[in-house]
Amino acid sequence: MRFHERTHGVYFDDLDAFQILHNARYLLLFEHSIGSFWRHMGWGGALNFNENPDQYHLVRSNQIDYLRPVKGTGEVRVRVWVEALGRTSLTFGLRVMPLDEDVDHARGQRVIVRVDDQTKRPVPWTDEFREMLAPYRRDLDSTDSTHE
Secondary structure (H helix, E strand, C coil): CCCEEEEEEECHHHECCCCEECCCHHHHHHHHHHHHHHHHCCCCCCCCCCCCHHHCEEEEEEEEEECCCCECCEEEEEEEEEEEECCCEEEEEEEEECCCCCCCCEEEEEEEEEECCCCCCECCCCHHHHHHHHHHEHHHCCCCCCCC
8 A cells, every 4th residue: 555755844833832743733734745645646736626526525524643742843754545435535544753763743534525516515536536546545455554
């Protein structure tokens, strides 16, 4: 199974009073990493729902487990993969890690739902979308390397 990874800077204004990465910044790291994943998949630039209806999706939930603090400024990397792809939903798996080892500062998930652009009701992902994501899907792979 493939995953996408992006390195992010941690700056002074990202830190809380204890000089650790503020809890709210993890969602921003997730957001930027998922955006990087979409660009990696060819979804950069302006949205075009007529040519790519799968771009019309909304966030249902975010979940984060804070496991080990990020202390001070520096860099972290965020790993993204598709944990599961349902009929209308997609669950991303996410890990925040230091640059030099595969240990988690945080783990999380984001669930998005594809919706109709007019009714805003859930609709199924296209077959093309499913095919595009297949290499990144943990639920299809028995050799999981995302949590090693």
